[in-house]
Amino acid sequence: MSASEKHGKPEIKPFWSPLAAGIALGLVLLLTFVLSGHGLGASGAANDVVAGVGLKLAPEATRANGYLGPMVADGSPIGSWMTWEILGVAIGALVAAFMAGRFRVQLDGARSVGTPARLISTLAGGFMAGLGARIAGGCTSGLGLSGAAALGISAFVFLALFFATGLIVSRLVKGV
Amino acid sequence: MFPLNDNGMLSGLLCGILFGYVLENAGFGSPVKLSAQFKLSDWAVFKVMFTAIVVAAVGLWLLRLAGVMKPDSIAVPQAALMASAAGGALVGAGFAVGGYCPGTSVAGLFSGRLDALVFIVGVILGTTGFAVFYGTALTSLKAAWLIAEGDTFTEVYAVPELVVLAVLGLALIAVFHFGSSFERRGTGTVTAQQAVEGAR
Numbered sequence: 001m002s003a004s005e006k007h008g009k010p011e012i013k014p015f016w017s018p019l020a021a022g023i024a025l026g027l028v029l030l031l032t033f034v035l036s037g038h039g040l041g042a043s044g045a046a047n048d049v050v051a052g053v054g055l056k057l058a059p060e061a062t063r064a065n066g067y068l069g070p071m072v073a074d075g076s077p078i079g080s081w082m083t084w085e086i087l088g089v090a091i092g093a094l095v096a097a098f099m100a101g102r103f104r105v106q107l108d109g110a111r112s113v114g115t116p117a118r119l120i121s122t123l124a125g126g127f128m129a130g131l132g133a134r135i136a137g138g139c140t141s142g143l144g145l146s147g148a149a150a151l152g153i154s155a156f157v158f159l160a161l162f163f164a165t166g167l168i169v170s171r172l173v174k175g176v
Numbered sequence: 177m178f179p180l181n182d183n184g185m186l187s188g189l190l191c192g193i194l195f196g197y198v199l200e201n202a203g204f205g206s207p208v209k210l211s212a213q214f215k216l217s218d219w220a221v222f223k224v225m226f227t228a229i230v231v232a233a234v235g236l237w238l239l240r241l242a243g244v245m246k247p248d249s250i251a252v253p254q255a256a257l258m259a260s261a262a263g264g265a266l267v268g269a270g271f272a273v274g275g276y277c278p279g280t281s282v283a284g285l286f287s288g289r290l291d292a293l294v295f296i297v298g299v300i301l302g303t304t305g306f307a308v309f310y311g312t313a314l315t316s317l318k319a320a321w322l323i324a325e326g327d328t329f330t331e332v333y334a335v336p337e338l339v340v341l342a343v344l345g346l347a348l349i350a351v352f353h354f355g356s357s358f359e360r361r362g363t364g365t366v367t368a369q370q371a372v373e374g375a376r
Contacts, residue, residue, distance in 0.1 A: 088192020125274015126298020136263020
């Protein structure tokens, strides 16, 4: 028993090595292709939620919208594969964090940049990522990871610009 | 013959649970760990991503070679290069500023991070903004630099798939080599203990 366990706090287990995590992620991605015919994703679930909630709250405007309209033509996309998958991500992450003693409720970044600045940086970051994912037709998971595993040219263009811009912006703005 | 093209609830939940489990164990619920990639002090994001890309790509090739997987049966993103570049730049900027991307923000929230919830609200707003302003400007972005001949290097430039896989393998070795060299010179990688304690 470690010192931290004696004091009643669960021991914080280390993260997996990048090689081990990468192999595991690659096998999960391969299983996903074999089962579903496509890769993993994340921003697609936000897309389905926006279309589904839009259909509930403002059905006329949603059906008339050039982008959301075709998505809701056959009913609400909530309940799609992607929405179930993102619910699974939540469950999997929760189980992993609890099992490793890494679950802690916090506003991460509040101490380093201050609470107001952190709320703005994370909201602005989410907005840019959400908008960018829709422009590209996928995010880091759906286009960068899954698209590259399918050897799509656009995935490598996405990753190159993702890396270059992130490198520059992280030097200009301290968000966390 | 695979793929099963199973897009039901159980298929989604199973793939998602495994995905989320690996993301958190890689340290990708922490914005400190994630944003350290762009500070070049912790290369876990690119090491994990490139390893996963190579494992899955080689796995798909082997399954096709063994006749288990049908050829041309998986989804490949459309080669809309301008849209991919513009979107990639925005997602990269959002990652640098917010500390997450859409998938990792879910891992962040479910390891207890409330800032990840605010990031998810931002993703929803960004998605809504795209739909509201959807029109000729955004559709012409999608049509710019669009390769009509195909979506992969093999289809468009006739590069054999084995050569593409070999280049990816070399890129993987380079990411580990240069990444580890940057990590040794920098402030060190982000440990689980530091990630749980939060940004300081």
